[in-house]
Amino acid sequence: MKRIYIQDVMARDGLQIEDQFMPTEKKIDFVNRLSDAGVDKIEVTSFVSPKAVPNLQDAADVMTGIKRHKDVVYAALVPNVKGAERAAACGTDEINLVVSVSETHNQKNVRRSVHESFAGFQDVAKYLSGTGIRINGSLATSFGCPFEGKVRDEKVLRLVDDYLKLGADSITLADTTGMATPKQVNRLTTEILNRWPELPLTLHFHNTRGMGFANVMEAIRAGAVRFDASLGGLGGCPFAPGATGNICTEDLVHMLAFMDYHMNVDLDQLLSASKELETVLGHEIPGQVIKAGKINDLHAV
Numbered sequence: 001m002k003r004i005y006i007q008d009v010m011a012r013d014g015l016q017i018e019d020q021f022m023p024t025e026k027k028i029d030f031v032n033r034l035s036d037a038g039v040d041k042i043e044v045t046s047f048v049s050p051k052a053v054p055n056l057q058d059a060a061d062v063m064t065g066i067k068r069h070k071d072v073v074y075a076a077l078v079p080n081v082k083g084a085e086r087a088a089a090c091g092t093d094e095i096n097l098v099v100s101v102s103e104t105h106n107q108k109n110v111r112r113s114v115h116e117s118f119a120g121f122q123d124v125a126k127y128l129s130g131t132g133i134r135i136n137g138s139l140a141t142s143f144g145c146p147f148e149g150k151v152r153d154e155k156v157l158r159l160v161d162d163y164l165k166l167g168a169d170s171i172t173l174a175d176t177t178g179m180a181t182p183k184q185v186n187r188l189t190t191e192i193l194n195r196w197p198e199l200p201l202t203l204h205f206h207n208t209r210g211m212g213f214a215n216v217m218e219a220i221r222a223g224a225v226r227f228d229a230s231l232g233g234l235g236g237c238p239f240a241p242g243a244t245g246n247i248c249t250e251d252l253v254h255m256l257a258f259m260d261y262h263m264n265v266d267l268d269q270l271l272s273a274s275k276e277l278e279t280v281l282g283h284e285i286p287g288q289v290i291k292a293g294k295i296n297d298l299h300a301v
Helices: 010-014 024-037 059-065 081-089 103-110 114-128 153-166 182-195 212-221 249-257 267-281
Strands: 005-008 041-046 073-077 094-100 134-140 170-175 201-205 226-229
Touching: 005 249, 010 024, 010 041, 024 041, 024 059, 024 267, 041 059, 059 073, 059 081, 081 114, 094 103, 094 114, 103 114, 103 134, 114 134, 114 153, 134 153, 153 170, 153 182, 170 182, 182 201, 182 212, 201 212, 212 249, 226 249, 249 267
Parallel strands: 005 041, 005 226, 041 073, 073 094, 094 134, 134 170, 170 201, 201 226
Antiparallel strands: none
């Protein structure tokens, strides 16, 4: 059965819009628990201005405080060269660059045009050249924009090409506001993998309208094997009306495990970490399996 790669973004995407600041030592503990559970990649933090994202003001302390597993990629989102310099100094394995396919969303998010964002990425790529640090190019609003509506496949393909010309090692298509439909996901994923069959392509889904896991299955049918998810289902774009969390890591692993897909992830360790996450945050989280139990958990009559 096909090998699926699980990439967790809770420590960055999940925590960035939480109302409360999670203590640094707790963030480090959760990243370590995700590493121990066997996830393939962890987006540990974001090296952005503390004024922009106060919850990630301890980015350097978290990245330098975690335990490293040789089989896990430790990534960080950066907006510019200054962020890349800070990330590199902390031993980050991979830099995640993000631009929106939608001009309106990009302006709302970073106050730049898409062209201006790529101009800045040129400087980041130049700085990282020869360092061994990989670059992942993420495309937000790949499947729809809450301000502009439909996003044309041709524009997504052009921006993938722009990232690859820049020197990106991998690409992420992000459904930032949960607007993707399974048919659309299958079509766009197929188009990209037909054009770039060796491209490490990640799909990043939100479950805003309850279609996140159906989208995963259609992406797998189209040939995708890498998926972002967030422990507990935390997350959501702060610049998108009505946006809710990412698909839930433990729910994703649970679904795929009982469909006999191969992953290197320990589901029980994920569930334990998710229950602890709910306790630390002090509020209910969206994950379903921590509420209902696994489908092979039987009950006394």
